[in-house]
Amino acid sequence: MAAPKHRAELKPWARERLRGIQNLLFPSYLADFSGLCEEGIRRDVEQSIRHGFVSTHCATEAGLTFDEAKRFVEIVADAAKGRILVSTTAMFDTLDRNVEFLKHAEKVGCDLALVGYPPSYYPPSPDDVERATLQMLEAAQVGFILYPSFKYNFARFSAGGFPLDVLERLARHQRVVAVLCAITEPAYVSECFERCAEHALVQCPWERWFPLAVTRYGQQWAGPGAYEIFQSPDEPRLVNYFRQLLDGQRDEAMESFWRLTPARLLFEKQFMPTQMLGTYHWPQQKYYQWLTGGNGGYTRQPVMRMQQHEMDEARSAVRALGIVPPDNDYEFFVGRVQYAQGKRPW
Template sequence: MARYHRNEAREWAREHLVGVANVVIPTMTSDFRRLNEKAIRHDVETTIGHGFAGALACSEVAITPDEYEQFTRIMAEQANGRIIVVHQAVFNTLEDNIEAVKRAEAAGAELVLLGYPPFFYPKSYEEVYNYTRALCDATNLAVMIFPLPSWGFSRLHPSDLPLPLLRRLVDDCPNVVAIKAEGGMPHIMAAIEVHRAFHKEVVISMPIEWEYIPLAQIIPVQFCGTNFSAYYGPVLPKIFNLIQAGKYDEATEWFYRLDPARKVFNSVPQASNGLINRVMWKYEAWLQGYNGGPLRHPTARIYSRDMTALRRGQEAAGLNPTSDPDEAFFIGRHPE
């Protein structure tokens, strides 16, 4: 159960969405038949140890609705209120997503990251509004709206979710508590626009670290997530704290120290046609102490050339990746 009532969601978000949130990707057992509970609990503990404020329970993998509910429940149980568990609302249909968000709410998630299915192809923003409003109305949980080019809405407007649509959703859905500002990427205009228009009403998350670190030094940004920052281990939460303390020179120094790892991150195939390579993200996190281990097929793959580059990028940035051989990633730290 969430720690707030629906009509208190925005006040809860303003108080609790403070910090950086990463992504936890579910690990399967070695026979791929069930979830590896020990591995999931390990990743939650590592997330907490690294100083993150929350973690997305990733659903963009080959997982059944029952397994996803179990995965969310394990995360919430292990977190025990120490971090916020975020439900990833990207299933096949609106009906599936309504069922999934109800399951996630019962399992202990406290925030919804609202996305859109691959076969949702709206002809107007009225359809986008109706879909989003229906999902928000179906849950008592706080919802983070997510403008993003991957949804395919750029054909309707370059910002992906334009200001008039966001205005309606903020006005009509009291449990819309945040906007994850990735609209119009790689440009930052949409992120600046939503901050200017809505930061007094809802939390604005700037999840891309190379945008967050400089922008947060000139405008107030209280939340950075959900994102790939497990690749940097505990560093981005540390930078967040420096920025909150006004120690901008130290935060900027860290920005430059991360540059070798950042350049490698952007040089390998992180995503293709709107779907993130979760195996890649899992390996990047494994280098920093997370579990690694199997994902069920169908899934993307990771190759030696990419693993070598990512490891060297972390080494060059002083991030001290694990000395375990890459073959150990495919087994995981807590094999079952």
Template sequence: MASYQRSDARAWAREHLVGCSAVTIPSYSADLSRLNQRGIRHDIELAKQLGYTYTLLCAEVAITPEENAQFTSLAREAGGKDLGLFFHAAFGTLAENIQAVKLAERAGADIVLLSYPPQFWPTTEQEIYDYTKAFCDATDLAVMLFPIPLWGFERVHPAGMSVELVRRLLKDCPNIVAIKSEQGFPLPAGICEMYHHFRDEVVISCPIEGDAIPLMSLMKLQFSGTSNTQWMSDYYPRAFELARQGEWEAAMALYWQVNPARSANGAAAQSYAGGTGVLNRTMWKYQDWLAGFNGGPLRAPAMRIPDRFMKPLRQGLVASGLPVTDDPDSQFMVGRFPC
């Protein structure tokens, strides 16, 4: 259960939604029939050790609502009370997302990242409003709104979610406490616009570390998430905290140090999945495995990660002076804690 009342969710977020969020992709048994509890616990403990204050429990990996609740419970046990847990509202329908969030709330989730199903095909802002409000009304958890071109809402408004729509949702959904601002991605227009209009009402998050650190020379950001930055080990929590405390030049020194890894990640993501609206979670899990996380197989349908992307990602970490495993890539699908 949440540690705050629904009516106090925004005050809670202003005080507690601080730092950086990792993304934890669940680990499965070798036959994919069940969760790999040891692998999950390892990944949660390592994210916390690296300095992350939150993690998103990724649900875009063929997991059931009941398994997701078990995933949440395992993460709560491994992370303790001081690691915040994001429920990922990424199930197939509004009804299933509501079912899953109620289970996750009881299992220990702290906050929601609100996604939209692939078959949700709105043609008006009212439809986007109705879905969002129905979900927010169904949970006592704080909710992070997530405008991004992945949803295809640009058929309704060029920004996907207009300022007017966001303002209406903030007025009518008091448990919306933050905005993961990616309208117009990969351009920074969304974060700039949301910060300009709503920074005094809710927490504004720039999840893209390549944008967040430079923008913190101009913006007071308290939280960044959720994205796959943990594959660069403790770099991002360190750099973000330096920038947040006013040591921006020191943060930028770290920023440029890891630019080879950042560039390799950008090239792989664009070449492999650019324009599809699908994130390659297998690639994310491989990147994490390089940094010491569990790795292991994912359930179908899952994208592949071929050698031509594995090698540059590994070398990007080497060139950045970041931790990277010596284990051969053949061990990735086995995982560090096979089950």
């Protein structure tokens, strides 16, 4: 069931539907980067469904033009066909662009939208942050996800990284269905749950937090993330681990958690250092997905480079989970679909 069109129904709808793990879905490009590889994007939607994710989140920050970002979410929503919730990010160069994109996301069938702020956005006060956010919340009839993060440079308003009073007031808005707390300070995470969970679904996306957040605070969804590093479609280990926690099977869940250790340690070593950079190593996360059946393929510049030792470490981690990864890294750099079609950029 798609997101309801009446704002008063959004919060109950989310509490019913948003239960489980949400992955990230990245754009795939043609081998020469001249445009989107639609077949590769559709492949990754199918993979997301096979993995058992409840929702997939379109990463619009990975080298897309504004028009391509619009087309990207349109392809994903069409491919999903209601079989998986579709979310996207509004974090473009201006607030006006964010508003325009949110209207488009609703039009093409996105269910959820994560609220972000332009890199150049430098509000004079917390009240300005609240006003700008409200402008975005009124742009579309979707379920909105608030995203407190250090990356916005709001620490001058709050030592925690995002003003909690503003966050709590925004969480009461009828179109806000969730809060993705991406701040690593435990006290801030605790405050998010204590102050906002009555009004919206609060979550932190790190698998090591799930036993505490689910059993003590009632977290019922997690993401988005490149969680494919933890599982394969045939053995959805992370999805099962989270489901066991939701079902009150704590002993079984903790057994599952410790089995994830090789992938957890690799993920924390490679991914977590990018937390404070304001962006992420998109190809690295696409590589995780390629190892378990995703399309793969590099993203456009500006972009971080993959190093062979990183790829070898990731491959070893999934092998330790009992997953047999592919061994042709050349295919990853081109993307499965383009590689199978004989396309070579060099």
